[in-house]
Amino acid sequence: MRPTIKLATTTTPDGHALVLSQHDRDFYISVNGRQLMNSREHKSELELARLGCHCVQEREQAQVLIGGLGMGFTLRQTLELVPQDATVTVAELIPEVVDWNRNFLGGLTQYALQDQRVAVKSCDVLEIIHASAGIFDAILLDVDNGPGALTHANNDKLYRPAGLHAMMRALKKDGCLAIWSVARDMQFESVLRQQKLHFRTFRAHASKSSKSRSRCIWLIAQQKLALPPASFFLN
Numbered sequence: 090m091r092p093t094i095k096l097a098t099t100t101t102p103d104g105h106a107l108v109l110s111q112h113d114r115d116f117y118i119s120v121n122g123r124q125l126m127n128s129r130e131h132k133s134e135l136e137l138a139r140l141g142c143h144c145v146q147e148r149e150q151a152q153v154l155i156g157g158l159g160m161g162f163t164l165r166q167t168l169e170l171v172p173q174d175a176t177v178t179v180a181e182l183i184p185e186v187v188d189w190n191r192n193f194l195g196g197l198t199q200y201a202l203q204d205q206r207v208a209v210k211s212c213d214v215l216e217i218i219h220a221s222a223g224i225f226d227a228i229l230l231d232v233d234n235g236p237g238a239l240t241h242a243n244n245d246k247l248y249r250p251a252g253l254h255a256m257m258r259a260l261k262k263d264g265c266l267a268i269w270s271v272a273r274d275m276q277f278e279s280v281l282r283q284q285k286l287h288f289r290t291f292r293a294h295a296s297k298s299s300k301s302r303s304r305c306i307w308l309i310a311q312q313k314l315a316l317p318p319a320s321f322f323l324n
Contacts, residue, residue, distance in 0.1 A: 093117075096193055099185035109189050116160065116194060118186075125234075128197055131162040133269065133293035133304035134231065138166035140291060140308055141229040141267030143317040151175040152224055154259070156214035156247075157182075157231040161190050163269075165198035167229065168206065177207050180214035187211060215246065221259040228256055228266045235270025235305065236277040248277055253284055257311055265316065266309040273305040287313040 093112040101107050101120065110117045116128040145151045151171050155164055158181040167177055179202075181187050187209055190202055202209060210217060214232065236248040246252045248268075256266050270277075273290065281288045288309040295302040308316050 097185065097189055099183060101183060107183065107185070109193060111193075116197070118160070118189075126159055128160055128194070130296040130302070131160065132296050133306065134159065134162040135166045136291070136293040137229055137231060137267055137269045137306055138163045138170060140306055140317055140321060141227045141265060142167055142170045143321055144263070144265060144315065145171055145175070145226045148172070148226055149174060151226045153177045154214070154217060154221075154225045154228045155179045155231070156228065157233075158186055158190060158209075159231055160194050161198040161201050163229055163231055164207065165201040168201055168204050171206070173206070175206055177204075178217065179207060179209045180212055180217050181209065182211075182213050184211040215252070215255070218252075218255050218259045223258070223261050225260050226264050228260060228264070229269075230256075230267065231269040235268065235272070236274045248280070250280060250284055253280070253286065253309075257286070260311070263312055263315045264310065266307075268307045268309065270305040270307070278307075281307070281309060286311065287316055289316055 091113050093110050095108060095110050097109045099107050105121050108119045118125045142153065145153060153167055153171060153175065155167065155177065158164065158179050164177065164179060171177065201207065230247065232247060233244045260266060286309050288307055291306040291308065292303045293306055295304055310316050
């Protein structure tokens with residue numbers, strides 16, 4: 090059996106140890122010894138892009154914001170869906186994660202960061218959101234584990250009323266927000282109802298071979314027609 094190899098380490102803004110490891114062909118990112126993501130289970134990240142970009146494919150000069158680079162699977166799927174004149178902005182809080190995608194993980198996504206449509210910002214996605222008004226056709230949020238922040242406590246602000254208001258403001262009126270979460274969060278859905286936002290909840294398998302493990306994706310919009318039709322919800 091091949092050993093697990095530690096490829097790189099860094100520290101999160103909260104002081105937690107973030108580690109990139111490899112075992113055979115699989116890559117893992119862990120925080121304080123707890124696995125945050127792995128390259129084998131990325132089906133739900135692809136679904137985040139498919140659902141969030143449902144209305145972007147036919148729009149000229151579409152603008153998509155991705156919060157959280159991870160291993161790049163959501164970015165790669167987004168690039169497969171958006172037109173050639175689109176711009177995909179990726180906000181990644183931890184610069185080393187961007188470096189890991191370039192130096193270790195690029196082969197997983199056909200080197201998505203090299204696509205000329207991609208603009209990478211090493212910053213908190215909230216900085217871009219607060220500086221934007223009616224710019225984005227879609228926002229795809231894959232930050233921490235969802236509403237339960239794991240690597241950076243400040244990420245919790247995204248899921249509160251002020252954060253949701255800022256994201257709706259950053260979207261075009263017919264834009265759509267897609268949020269990935271490790272599990273469904275009924276308290277968060279209560280906040281969405283209180284804010285009178287339209288939303289749908291989608292269950293996505295973690296991987297093709299692990300249908301017993303699922304993730305949650307929320308599609309959120311100011312206008313009900315901005316949500317994907319029922320035909321998009323395959324599971």
